[in-house]
Structures are given as C-alpha cells and as structure tokens.
Amino acid sequence: MIKRLRWPGGLKYRIFTACLLLVIIPFSLLCLIGFQQIEQILKQQQVEQNKREMGSFREDLLDLAGLMTRSLILINQNPSLEQYLSPDSTHAPFTAMREINRNLDSLANSFFLSTPSVFLTVTDRAGHAYYNYTSRKPIDGWQVYNDIYRQLQEQNARAPYYWKVTDSYVSKEIASGSKLLTIDSLLLDSGSEPYGAVRISMDHRQWLKQWTGTADPQAAYLVLDDGGELIYRSQENALIPDELARRFKEEFRLHPEKLADLTSEREQALYLASYMPSLKWTLIKKISLEQVFAGTNAIKRTALISLVVLTLVFIAATLLISSNVTKPLHKLRDQMSRAADQELRVTIPTTGYRGEILQLLTSFNRMIADIGTLIYRLKVEERQKESVRFQILVSQMDPHFLLNTLNMIKSQALKNKDSTTFDICVSLGLLLETSLNTELDLIPLGQELGFMEAYMHIQNIRFASRYHLEVEYDPSLYYALVPKFTLQPLVENAIIHGFADSVSGGQITVDIQASGKELVILVMDNGAGPEAARQAAAKAAVRRSRKGIGLSNIRERLELLYRGQASLTLTRSVEECRTIVEIRTPLLISEPYAKGESGHV
Template identity: 35%
Template sequence: MTIMRIEGRYKMISIRRWLPSKIKYKLFFAILLFVFVPLFIFQIRNYSQIEEILRQKVNWQTELQIEQVKEKFNLLHTNLLTHALEIENDPRFYTWLTQVDDSLTDLDTRRIEIENELAHINSRSSPNSVFVYYALVDKQGHVYTSYTPLKRLRANDVLSNRGLNQMAESGQSLIWLEEEMGDIGVSSHNERQLSLLSVLQQGNEEPFGYLQVSFDYDSWLKSIIRDFPVFQNYFLLDADGQILSRTRNSASLAAEWIERFQKPSNKAEEYFDRKSNMLLNVQYLSVMDWKLVSQFPFDSYIGDISGMKQQYLKTYTIFIGLFVLITFVILSSLTRPLQLLQRKMDKIVTSNFRDRLNVKRMDGEVLALAQSFNRMTDDIYELFTKLKLEEKQKEAMHFQMLLSQMNPHFLLNTLNMVKWQAVLSKQEDIAEICLSLGKLLETSLNTNVDLIFVKDELELVRAYVYITQKRWQYPFEVIYLVDPTLDYVLVPKLSLQLLVENSIHHGFSKLKDKGRIVIRMTELGQKLLIEVEDNGIGLKHAEKMSILRNRKRNGIGLTNLRERLRLLYKGEASFSLEELSQGTLARATIPLLVSNPFLEGESQLVESNSG
C-alpha cells in the first residue's frame, strides 16, 4: 500500500510539472479546456446525432419501400401462375385450340375470341398489364397474343428450344425462365424477360397447346419506384450474383458487395458502406431465388449537413485563434501588476511584516488587494506579538494542569484507604459509603465519556441513594422498573442521579409520609423514554422552599441537564417536568442507542469489598 501511494504521488507530481504555473496560462487553459473543448465536442455530437437520426429515418423508409417492391413482385408472380392455371382449365381455350377447321373465316373468328379473352385476363393484373404479355400456341402452330405484335409471329418466335428442352428433361409441365426478350414483337427497354412456359393439357391426354407469359421486369421495376418518396437505386440479382436489372444505367455495385450477395441467404439484411457512404438493403425473392437490393447514397441526402459541419469547423478555428490573441492581451494586462505586487510581497515577508506596500501608483482591484495586504500585515504583526505572550501563558497553565491531575488520584486513593480501614474495623456502613462515593467520583472525573450503559447508570443511582439514605433522617425508597434488555442502552452520564437528587432534595424535605421514587425506562420505537416519579411536595411548594432558602443549585442542575441533552442529541431529545396530584414527574426522551458490552480492560480506582 505504501509503495502504491508513493507511485500515485509521483505520478501526480509528474503531471503537475506539465501544467502551467502562471495564472494567465492557467486561466487560458481552464477556459479552453472547460468551455471551448466541451462546446466543440457537444456541437460535433449534435451533428453526429442529426446524421444518425436521418440515417435511421431513411433506413426505415428504404426498408418499407423495398418490402413493398418485394410484395408486389411476389403478388405478380402468384397472379401469373393463377392465370396460367385458369387458362389451362378453361374449357373454352380447350375447344378453341383443338378445333380442326382451318378455314380462314373460322381461324380469324377463333383468333379474335382467344386474343380478346387473353387481353381480358391480362387486364385483371392491372396496373401491371402493360409489362405482361400472353402468347398461346396450338398444335397447328398458330399463335395467339394478348397484345398487338409489330409483325406476324410464328411458333418458333414464342417457344424457345431452351425452355422446351428444360421441360422435357425435368418432366415438368410448367417452368420459369429468365431469358432474352427475343422477337416477340413488342417494344422494351430491356433485352431480357422473365417467362412462364406451360404445357396445356387435360388429364392424361396429349397437350392441346402451349402458353408463354412474358414479364418485362426491368420496365416494371422502374415504374414502381417512380412514386416512392425516397429516391434510390434498385438492383435485381440472380442466384449467382449477376445483375439482371438496375433502375439507373449509371448505378453500380462494388465487386466486394456482389461477392457478398453471392453467398446463400434467405433473410433481409442491411449494410452500410462507409467508403461510398451508401446504405444497402437486401430482400430475398424466394419465388425465383433472386435478391432485390436497394442502394441509397447518403451524400445526396445529408450533403448540406456535412457542408455545415465543415463550415462550423472553419468558423470555430478562426474564433479560437481570435480568442487566444485577445485572452493573452487581457490576461497580460491583469497579471503584470500582480507580478509586481508579488515581488514586493516577498520583500515584506523577509522583513517580518514590518514593511508596507506603496499604493500610490495602484488603482482598481490591485489597489484594493494592496490595501488589504497592508491591513493583513499589520494584523499578522500584532498576532505574532500575542502568540509569543500566549505561548508563555500556555506553558504556565500546562504546568498547573499536571499538578491538578494528581489531586483526583490522591483523593480516590485516600478514599480507598479509608474504606479498607473501615473493613478492618468492621464498619461495613462506612465501607459501603466509601465504595459508593468512589463510584460517583470515578464517573464524574472521567471526562472522556459522555454516555454510559443503563446498568452502570443504575449502579451510580443506587450508590447515590445509599449515601443519601445514610445522610438524611427521613425515610424513602426507590423502585426500579427497568427491563433487563435495556442494560446496554446508552444514556447520558449522571442524568438519572441528577433527577433522583432533585426529587429527594425538593420533594422529601418537608414530606411527612414515607417518600417513594419510581424509575421507569421504556423503549418506544427508536426512542428511549425515561421517567422519574416521586410522591413529594410538588413543583410549586419546592419552588417556594428554594426561594426561602435562597438555593439555586438544583435549578442549575436541571438547566445543565437540558443543555447536555441538546448538545449530545442535536435537538432529537426532550425533557419536561410535570406536576402530579401528589409529587412530580420528570420525563426525558432520547434516541435509542444500543452498544455491545465492554468486557475487557475494566478497572476501578476504588476496589469493591469482594476484591
């Protein structure tokens, strides 16, 4: 512990060596450290909090938007499947596509009916109908569409060999393909499409036709985001991480992010690219095993805040520079007179404060300081003179105190000798009186103790009562109603003895009957109630007797007791005298203080008879 304290003290000394010693530097660094630095940190923190709040708000909005895109894509995917099944199970399409008559009139009528029904089915996917194209091919190679192609289509223009081969290999009658748009006779900004290829058949019969539903997902995605409140870039990625579509041709994803998105994951994720200051949100499109990525550039949103921050830093730097210059000028004008004053004070100290400062050229606070210093030197010089005199007086008083300390010990030793002489002479009453008086003297002379145990205080009361009963001729008795559990409660020393003495001297001096004193102690929560009741002549008669006898000692004793209670318990104790029909009741309430008994090291200056 000593080594650690030395090391800690050494570190404090080392730190102090780096601190400035002059007051102007201390004031400057104090203002800089406790005003400007916290202000700078607080302002930067405010900007950071604003950026964080904006980032959270934008992130919430972008998450909401990308979830809407995902829900719309899944809904469209489900609708396309539903429509394909509806066409396959519709008996009208079965009848139209299995008709054998190939006359021109019948073929044109059938084409009009089929294409009108396909257009009707497509219109139910509104507003997505403009991005969806239905095409039917019957067994004769006739093509029927839900749209108006730019040229006459053949079966090979609709059915791709890749799709037919995949269906043949997998044995499925319905597959999804991501492929080139091909020559389907529509105008599109994208060269690729999402196609649903389905073989139409009923039961185990031979297929009666083929259905291809083409979805221009690129145009659909760009139209979806036009109405979003927060503009951002969107990307469609396949399972291999290849970009299928993007909402802006100039938008791009860093290679490290594309590599990260190639890892299989079916959870929504959020990333923040600190290099490009981009917020990325990823949604997994389970129906196609694709990923939808939104990219939000924070620079375009919080660019003004960054500019404000830079402007603030420039302004703050200029302000600090001006502050340093002005502060040094002001502090130098203040500290220069103080330095001169310091040198003059040093000279006065070396002259034992018998010199004074010259205040003719001083003004303002420095003049007031110099005048105060002159007054202080005069007072200090007078104090020096008084201290020298007081030191001599203290030496004399200390010598007298050493002599006075011998008197109580001499008195107790003499009393102890008288007690043993009485024992040898078989004067038991005198021995008991000496023992009781010794207890009272020992307690009263012990000035280091203000509180004693209840059991010790009762012993002192019994000792005092024994002496008093031997001294006075009128009879009286003392009844102790104290619970033994209160033996180690602390009470003021000689407080009960004073109350008992007051009852005896004031109550029993003119009492014809036998006197009685009842001592009660009761625990009241966190308080101790002390009551001393007598059957004496009462308060009024006792006051008259005191006036006639011109005695004030007992009045002083009760006043002293009240003052002791006030000093010991700081206003938490109370004391009162109450006149009864016969006698007086003294009541005191003090805080309940319980102490452990002290068993070792006890001694007595006057030995007991048993010793």
C-alpha cells in the first residue's frame, strides 16, 4: 500500500496523493501560520480594547472637569453676581442671598444633572458666603476668599484658577467622602480687580466609583496624583509597583498625551495608564494577563482541535470520493470507445448512481441521443436546401424572360419614338433587375430611392400624375445601407389604401435623417388612413388577386436582418390628417470603392 501511495498508478491514488501534497499539507501549514497571526492579532485587539477603555475613562473625567471649568467661567461672566457682591452694592443682604442662591441652583441644575452632586460656593471681600449645599460647619467666607487669593498670588498669575483636593466641608448626608476635587478662582470686575471668589467642588470618589462599577469588573482601577499619592482605587488591595509608577511618570513627562502600557512579569499583569495634565492625575488600569489572553487561548485550542479533525475527515472523504468518481469514469471511458464503432448506438446504465455522477451519465446518454437527432436533422435540411435552390433556379427563368421581353418592348418604343412607353420600360426594368438579384439583402439608400422613384414614375404615368412624391434626406446618407424593397412597398400601400377613393390624388413625403447611431425613415401621406381603407375594402368586398407585400413582410425582414435592433411603427395624425410610417434601423454607411461606383455591397 505504501509503495502504491509513493508511486501511484491509478486515478484513485493519484487523486489522493495530489490532495495530500497540494491541499492537506499546505492547508495545515497555512492554518498553523494563520493561527499564530490570529493569536497575535487577538492579543493586540485585547490590548487596544483596554486602551480604548482607558481613553474613554480619561475623556469622561476630562469632560466632567471641563463642565466645572465652564461653570467657573459662567459665574465670572455673570453680571448679576458683581451687582450683588460688589463692595458698592446697595442691595439688602437677604435680597443678595436669594438672588445669588437662585443663580447657583440654576447653574447646578443646568450642567450637573447626570453627574454626582457639585457644590458651588461664592464669597465677597466682606466675608459673606453663599452656597447651594448643607455644610458640615459654618463657612468662613473671609477665610475662603483669602485662601484663594493667596494661592493665586503664589501661582504668579500662571492661570486664573487652580485645582486641588481638599477636605470635605459638605454634610455627610450629601457627600460621604472625606475628600473633594475643587477648582478655585477669583471674581474680577471690568477693571480686573477682585470683588469675590468662587469655589466649585465635587465628590470625585463617588464619580470614580460609579464609573469603575460599570467598567470591567475583573480589572483594578487606580488614580494617583503627581506626587504618587493614591487618590482612588477600585479594589482594596490594588497597588502598582513603585518601579512601574516611576516609569509611567517618566513616560508622561516626555509624552503627556500618550496612552502607555507596561507588563509586570512578576505579577503577570498588564498596566495601562493615561495622564491628565490639568488635574495632574494618572489613571491606571491593572488587568491579569491570563484574563487578557483567555479568549485567545480558548480560540487557539478550539482551532487546533478542529484542524486535526477536519484533516482526518478530509483524508477519509478524499479516498471515498475518489473511489466513487473513478468507477463510473471507467465505464464512461469504455462506452465512449465503443460509440464510434457502433455508430453512436450506445448507452450507460444509470441505476445505482446519484448526484453529479448520475448527471454526468445521464448527460452522456442524452448527448448521444441529441447527436443522432442532429445528424438526422442536418441530412433533412441539406435535402431541403437542395430543393429550395432548385426552385429558385427554376423561378428565375420567368423573370429573365420578362426582362428580355421588356427590353424588346423598350427598343420598339424607342424606334417608334414612344417616350411614355420607353420610360415605363426603363422604370420597370430597374425593378425587375433588382428582384432578380437575390444575393443582396442591404443596398445603399440612393439605390433604394431610385427604385421608389421608378415605381412612382410608373404610377403617375398610369394615373396621369395624380400623386406627388417629395423626398428629403441628407446627401451624406446616400450610401447608408437599408433593406432592399423597403420604401417601394410603403409607397405602394399609400397609393392602394390611402388614395384608393381619392379622385384628386395625394401627397407622399419621405423624410430620411440620422439620429445618433440610428437611421430614421419617415413615409407620410395625406390619404384616408389604414382604418378607413379597411372599412372601404370590407364594404366593397374587394379582394386582390395577388397578396401585397404589406407592413408585416417588412417587419419580418427587419427582424431577420437586425435581430431586434430595428423597428417599424404605423401612426395616424388626426390633427394633420396624415398617416406616418416610421422605420428605425442601425446607421450603417458603405462608401464606394472608387469614384462613380454604385455602392453595392
């Protein structure tokens, strides 16, 4: 068996060996390489996902700090506060307290409805304090103003405000935390002189607890200040090694906006950190590496097991399918060898087969039957073509006799100086010569116009010039190809049907123009119209001895020549009292080979 696999001689073993060398082995190698790449991608995605979460943590906290800053700016820009807090104010203290508290409550309700409570404090230079909360102890407005003034003086006007973490001065029923995140600023009048101070505080621990409570429950979150002091941690035992804290600090000193990540091999943990320059806080997330790569390792194990199982199933299926394919193929090969010897009188039994093999054998049997049918039809059509050709040769005898007779009459008319008979013979001869040429289907437009004018010449001689023909066309379309005998039947229909009951004759207009890639032919007459002609013929019980060519004949020839790219429409214009036949064909131009040639193709 091993020898046969190494040197396969039959189709079955060749198929198996080819699948093994070209499919199974390369597929397995590609899967292993792909698994490694997928593992790296999944791990990177896990890290990126945690980075995005830290970025969202930082942005949410910055948004909250931004709300507090904007509130500070709005208070500074509120003219009513200066009106009540100014040393020159004439308002009663009760009125000032009522209006200032109303402004503070309105500001808090507008900006901080969806956040933890924010506490607003405003003091004037006289030591009066106004606030929107219940304090743990009385607020010393003079001390608050002096602390803010001194702190800003120490900053040497680097910024009009400053952030700090202070001891909580709010009632425990409102803010249970012991610390508050606070932003302080002076209130300046139009001359940049301070007339008061403002302090905005928030229970940041409560906000951080709410945010981390909705984040990753298996991760630990820490917040450190610029000195490395712990401001908040989501888990009691959550700590960061001093070495990592120092490295984060150095990283943020060079790139404060960068989101950094470090791995602790000792703790088998991943640390991600983001820095907030405005608060000088470092936000840190600690997550176990086992947790980070848990999903990746599970996918890897599942994929490897699936690869092994699929490989074994693929090998078994290859052997089974190759056996089912080669057996009927051998029968098909034998029957195809016998088909030529037995003149296609062979079939293959289809019992016991299903699916594609059954379709293949059924198609083979149908093909043999169809080939026999086609051979029979070809023989019948060949006999029919010979018969039709014979009939055409026979039918050409009569027109040739008529043409020779017509030439004789034309000679006699010329001899007797009978110009009318001579002109009729010339026009009729032109039509007969064209009808004898059965090899041409398309002729130049100029030649077709000549046939039409020859026919009209005969009719006008017959009916004493009762009909007037007007032709309008672009001379550049002289060699445009049109189906032979297209215009003459339309003119004939107009005379026979449109002017049948007319004593005074009629007007026929032929307008030929190019429209884009189409040739548009319009044949118009002012006759009675198709409906009136049919009614008149029915009343008179008129039956012609020879059936006319008619519109149906022209439509059929257009369909055979252009395969749906040409059209013929018949309309009746009631307003203009005329019948319009429109023919549209592809615009084909056949230039003559030399000057003076007729342009026949």
